[in-house]
Amino acid sequence: MGHPLDGDFGPDEPVTTQPAPFSVTGPTSVELDRATRTGTASFSVLNTSGRPVRVRLLPQAIAATDPDWLAVVGDVERPLGNAATLTADVRITVPAEAPVGQHAMRLDVSPEDRPEQVAQGQxxxxxxxxxxxxxxFPRWLLLAIIGAVLVLALGALAIWWFVIREPAPDPLTAPEVSGSPRSARC
Structure with missing residues (x-):
């Protein structure tokens, strides 16, 4: 019978993992615009691999943050020269129905040819x-509109009453004819 730790207890040999050849730095917090509920976090990515590489930018949601809120601005895959730095912006867009509260995210970076090597940002x-x-709707504006409509209506009625309205003609009586008829000859 074998050792009780044989079998399902991890690897048989020590595993060495190489750290990802990048340094990722960024802000510790971002303030979202209250009206649009959006913000942008800017990160700097330094290539410490010793060779030019193409990197993949991976925004990561932390805890209860929805990953759909995060998007890299521009291309997700970018070239990065040896010992060069690139700036990557991550746009945070929170929908109106999302509840108020604290959230977090980070930017991870991996070389395109070795996706298992991931450098985690802060x-x-x-x-x-x-x-x-x-x-x-402001109440004072509603009262001002009603007042203006009343003033205009009363002004139009006064103009019609005193200026435009023609008085009714006086009733005329038919003339009376008296005397006898005569022909007029000269």
Whole structure:
């Protein structure tokens, strides 16, 4: 019988993993615009691999953050020269129905030819703000509109009454004819 730890207890040999050849830095937090519930986190990616590579930018949702809220601005795959730095922006777009609260994300980077080597960026916190309430129709404006309509209507009625309206003709009586008829001859 074998050792009790044989079998399902991990690898038989030590495994060495190479760290991803990138340094990813970014902000610690991003403030979302309250009206649009959007924001952008900018990251710097430094190539420490010793060779030019093509990198894949992978925005990652942390905890309860929805991955659909995150998108790389521009191309997801980009060339990166030896010891060069690139700036990658991740757009955060939170839908209106998402609840208010704390969330986080990060940007991971991997070389295109070795997707298993992933350099994790630091966590970036963001808070989903309360949605802006749509202002109601101002009551003073409604009263001003009603007042203006009344003034115009009364002014039009006064003009019609005093200027445009023609007085009714006085009733005339038929003339009376008296005397006897005569022919007029000269």
């Amino acid at each position: 966590a970036v916190a963001f808070t989903i703000p309360e949605p802006l309430e749509k202002p109601g």
